[in-house]
Amino acid sequence: MSKIMEWVDARLPVTELLKSQATEYPTPKNLNYWWNFGSLALFVLIIMIASGLFLAMHYKADANQSFDVVEHIMRDVNFGWLLRYMHANGASFFFMVVYIHILRGMYYGSYRKPREILWWFGIILFFMMMATAFMGYVLPWGQMSYWGAAVITNLMSAIPVVGEDLVVWIWGGFSVGDPTLNRFFALHFLLPLVIFGVVILHLWALHAVHSNNPVGIDLHDEKDSIPFHPYYTIKDLYGMGVFLIIFCAFVFYAPNFFLEPDNYIPANPMQTPPHIVPEWYFLPFYAILRSIDFLGSFSKLAGVIAMGGAIAILFILPFLDRSPVRSFRYRPLSKQLFWMFVADCFVLGWVGYNPADAAIFEGALPLIVIGRTCTALYFSYFFLLWVITAFDIEKHTPVPKSI
C-alpha cells in the first residue's frame, strides 16, 4: 500500500496535498458551532447533485409531460418519492444553511481583510444558487412553476432598450413555454456543477488566508491552532448528524411543508393563480422588489435594481466596515445593527409572502408601507455600519490579545 502511495506521490503529491490542506491543515481552536455551516453547505450541495442526478434519469423536460413525469417519479419509480422530497426539501435546507453561513460571516467580520476574495466567491455562489433554485422550481411544471417563471423572467423587460427582446430570447418564444422549460432544465443541470467548481475556488481562497474565528483576531501563536483532523472532521460529522435528523424529519414527516399546494396543479397558461408567491428563500428580496412602487414607470426597473442591489451590496461590505475590530462580539453598536438587520429580513420575508395589496390592523397599515420601511432599513444597515465605523462613533469593548 505505502509502496503504491510512494509511486503516486512521486508523480502527483496527493499525500502532501491531503496533509497540508486537510488532515494537518491548521485551524483555530476556538471555532464555535456557527462554523459548521460551511461544511454543511457543501454536504447539502452533494445531496442536491446526487438526488438531482437520479431525478434527471427519470425526468423529461416537456410542457406536456413534465408534471406527469414528476408524479410518475413520486408513484412508480422505486424510492422516487424519496429522491424528489430530498431534492425539493434539500433546496430549502440549502438556503437555510447558506443564510446562516452568510450571517455568521457578517457577525464575526469574516468578510474583512484579508478575506475579501473568499467573501466574493461566496456571494457569487449565492447568486448562482438562486438561479439554480429558481430554474429547478420551474421543472415540475405546476402552476407556481409556470407563473413564478413568468413573473420573474418578465422583470428583465424592465431593462431599457433591449429588455423586451431579451425576455423573448430567454423564453424562446412569446411566452413561457416548452422551449423555456427545456433550457431551464439544461441550465439547472449545468449550474450546480459550476457551483461545485466555484466552491473549490472558495476553499482555495479560504486555505490561502485561513479561517477567521469568533474573537476575530489573527492567530499569532502556534498553540492557538489545531489540525483539522481529527478535531474538525469529527465536529463537522456531528453537525451533519444533527442536520440530517432535522432534514429527514421534514423529508419523511412534513415533505410538503415548504412546497406550495398550487404547484400540485398542472401549469395552466390560461389561469393565473390568485396569489403568486416565490419560494420562501426569495421572499425578502421579492418584498424589496415590490416595495419600489412609487416611481411611476421607473418602478419596475428600480425594483429590479433594488432587488439585485440588496445582494450585490454585500460585495462592498468589506470596504464599508472600517472598524479596527472584526468580531461584533466586541462591537456593541454593530451588534445591535446586526440583529435589527436579521429581524428586518424576517419582516421583509413576511411582507413578501403576503399579497401586495394586503394590510394589517383592519386595513389601517398597508403591508406596502411596512415593505418600504423595511427595505430602507435593509440598506440602512450597510450605511450605518459605515457611519459608525468610519467616523469612530462605535467604541469597541476590550479585545483579547489571543484566543
Add this chain to the structure above:
Amino acid sequence: MNYQQVVQLHRFTKQASLRSATVLFFAAMLLVVVLPRGAVASGGVALPKQNWSFAGMFGQFDNAALKRGAQVAIQACMTCHSLKYIKFDQLRQFGYTEIEVKALAESQGRTKKDALLSGMDANAAKDAFGVVPPDLSLITKARKGYEDYTFAILTGYASANDLALATRVMADDKISDEEAKEVASALGLDMHHLDKMAEVLKRMAAGENFNRYFPGHFFAMPQPLSDGAVAYTDGTENSKIQLARDVVTFLAWAGEPTMMERKSLGVKVLLYLFVLTIMMYAVKRRIWARVH
C-alpha cells in the same frame, strides 16, 4: 461619575442593547410565524380541523375506510371527476379482491388495467358546468388546508335550513342586525359587510351552489354527497359526514400511495441517525477533551 459607575453603566447599556436587539429579533420571528394566516386570510373561512387516522408520525391508513372511500369516489365522484394517476388494479393494495376490482372497473365500462377516468368528456363538462372538473388524484395536496379543506368542501354546502334562512332574510330585501347575526353564525359570513352578505344570500336564494368553505363561496360543483348517497356493504353508517370522511381518506391515499412506505422508512432512518449522532457527539467530546 467615578470609574466604578462608568463600568457599571457601560455594562448596563451593553446588556440593555443586546437585550433590546434580542427582543426585537424574537418579536419579528413571532410576527412572521403568527400573522401570515390570521391577518391576511383572503376571504377564506377557517377550516375545522379533523382527526385523520393517517396523520402524524405513526398514522396509518384505515383499510376499511379506504375501501369505502374508493367506492364513494367511483360511485359519487367519477361521473364528473377522474383520478388519472390511479388504476383500478391498485385498489387491491388496501383489500379489494381481484374479482371486486374487476366488477368495479366494469361498472365504469373499464378493465382493471385502466386508470380511474371519468366517462364525462371535457367538452361536455365544460358545457354543463362552465369548467372542467379538476382531476382528483392530487386534490388533497393541491389546496391549502389539505384533507381538511376537501372534507370541508364536501360538507360545507347550504342545508335546507340555510336556504330557507336565505329566502326568509332576503324576502324584504334588507338585512336587520338580528338577521345578520343569524346568517353570520349559520353560514360563516362576515357580518360587517352587509352588502356582500346580501349578494351571497340573493345568489343562494336564486339556487346557486353555496359553499361555506370555497373561497368566494360559489362554484360549479353541485352538492355531490348526501345521507345514504352510497350504499355501504360493511355495515358502516352511510351518513353524509361518513361518506365525506371515507372519500377524503381515499383521496389522501390517491394523492400519495407511497405515504405509508415513507413513514415506516422514516422511523428507521431517524432512529439510525439518532444513535449515530449521539455516538458522534460522544466521540467529539472525547477528542476535544484534549484541547479544552
